[in-house]
Amino acid sequence: MTESDWAVPDWTARAAALDAADPLRAYRDLFVGSEDPSVRAYLDGNSLGRPLRASVERITAFMTQAWGGRLIRGWDEQWFELPITIGDRLAATVLGAAAGQTTIGDSTTVLLYKLARGAIALRPGRNELVLDRDNFPTDRYVLESIAAEHGLTVRWIEPDPRAGVELEQLAEVVGERTALVVLSHVAYRSGYLLDAAAIARRTHEAGALLLLDLCHSVGSVPLELDSWGVDFAVGCTYKYLNGGPGSPAFAYVGRRHLDGFRQPIEGWMGRADPFGMAQGYEPAQGIRRVISGTPPILGMLAMQDTLELIEQVGMDAVRAKSMRLTEFALELVDELLTPLGIELGSPRDPVLRGGHIIIDHPSFAEVTTNLQARGVIPDFRPPHGLRIGLSPLSTSFGEVAVGIQAIRDESTRDEPGSQGRDA
Template sequence: MTDLDAQDPLATYRDRFVGTDGPLVYLDGNSLGRPLRVTGDRLRDFVGGEWGSRLIRGWDEGWFALPEVVGDELGRTCLGAAAGQTVVGDSTTVLLYKAMRAAVALRPGRTEIVVDRDNFPTDRYVADGVARECGLRLRWIDVDTTAGVTTEQLTKVVGEQTALVVLSHVAYRSAWLADGPGLTRVAHDAGALVLWDLSHSVGSVPLALDAWDADLAVGCTYKYLNGGPGAPAFVYVARRLLDDPDRPLVQPVQGWMGASDPFLMGPTYAPAPGIRRMLSGTPPVVGMLAVQDMLALLGEVGMDAVRAKSVGLTEHAIALADELLPGTTVASPRDAGRRGGHVTLNHPLMREATAALWQRDVVPDYRDPHGLRLGLSPLSTSYDEVERGLRAVREVLDGLT
């Protein structure tokens, strides 16, 4: 244990995660988080209890409401969102489509969707599809891949034709931490809506969607929310958009679970009131259980403490990179106030280095161009783990040069 671990008030929480007592150095928590130990027990109990014993009765005993229950937990714990605005279900891609398509419909007559060229590929691909479907065009923002979109850049491209702005709160490549309230205000000044992708910030960086006056947001739950591979995503829609009597938000995938009376099974679709209208098919009940466990832990610790640990880990990684990795460039903001929960290090041999590190049970991620990405999950990553990982990077690069 390093001195930093000895001084870390959150160090003991690491023991609650599966695998942290082994030799594996896991530095990819922003791709897939470690499971909580309690989740294994919970899944076993669920199979034998709620599922195995109650069977179909489980829908009436809690499953039907679970997407909204977990959504409210998520909003309260991580999003800074009042109840009734967040729901869990579908994949991130599907919810991005639903949110984008619903948003542009709320701005009829406007012809543009604004998106930056370094946004996550899925966001760009979905935006392209929605633009073609609706006869709109994409307005691109060119950004530095070691940084992200600024208010100045957004101000230059939005205008009276902007229907929607699509932004990531934390850039997947650089970890650039966007100015949430500032960018939202710029879009609103132009009469546009904003859709935030929170996949790389939720559970790592405190959010305040209601205070930002945010419109819509989508995020996944398998990174810092430790929901497991394929865990369902979530969508937030501001209450003012849900309750607008003149132009209520309408999502494009009309399924029975988003209907006002799912079991009426009538000939026509009528949307449910509130956030439930964003649902389509049967809720992924099993996939929400692990998310609930992590939300309970985040609620116990508090997001401010989680963020403080995240900043400490990324500062430690940057300091070690400066010391141990000559010829390597820090491709993330050095200012902690502009950096999310990961650090990207660029070197011409990082692709080969990543493959070699995985063979040594040191698991970072790789992102072009030449980027070794260190996803440092605050509650399951130790300072010692970061140091062992960076020393292994040095050894691998020395062997490749």
């Protein structure tokens, strides 16, 4: 490959112009690490978001004042209610849900189990669960284990791995035996954006319930859980909500289901009058009945700063930049990577796409390792996908240009005559 083969548009200049015109550009400076020269392009914000500087201050103050100063008194003063207080704020800011239906705590996997078990119990006499083969592994594993435990049948949807579950595919498998449908709002691999309102309507027409996994959509695309008619939802807070490694997940239970909802892990914090220490379990009123044990207060701190930021910016502005970022990434992929045999594994229509794209090539396991060594950090997803996650509040167009040009360079490193350029 000769130097003339690299005769492409000046993507660095184009990225600089896009950054200059970006109405959200100033927010990037609010994140820790945005100035770190060793990370030239962080393209994995949909796996772990950068921390906000405000969160460093919040956590430090909590250690020295709330925990160190108030000690056990903190439970009476704030902590006992914090899972629901933050849940209500999260619901209003990013879920499109009224208060009293959302709580924070546990991991996505544990909450998925709780909600699925509770939902199935609301549909006695039905013995089928519906989910898709390309759903995130924990969703598949949890539902398969529940099916095995309770003698239920799993009905599988087989979507196009480069797209996602379509309404017609759901209609083929959902029916009078279906108790629960479990789908991801944004597919973890392809980034396909589900038509949640239409899926909810079709599910309800069959008399079944819908549980959405929001891990790859919350904080990236606008959600309207109440108006869509979603029954249950679960999602993590360490991706676009920047809660930090292992920050607790959230659970949403539609108000119409709360009175009859019983989840299987009946712990003391979810009991009516938990400090009464009484014999026997009586579920608390409302969303508190989803809680089992002591909530992870430290893990709830950082996400509050991102919620505050999104309240200032608005989810429509976040979504608009997300679409611009992925569109720019696709331009670069088409120009620089497609000629190398690299294929797009995501929907091309931005309306059908969440906040990330994936590209496929057999060399990408090795390429991803080499990219990380040069400060470009994407995400590898088997069998040979390189996922590019673009977090709108912390990712610049310049990072996208640097990252994809680096993918080009690493993908041609062993070609005869290649220059090994460091774009």
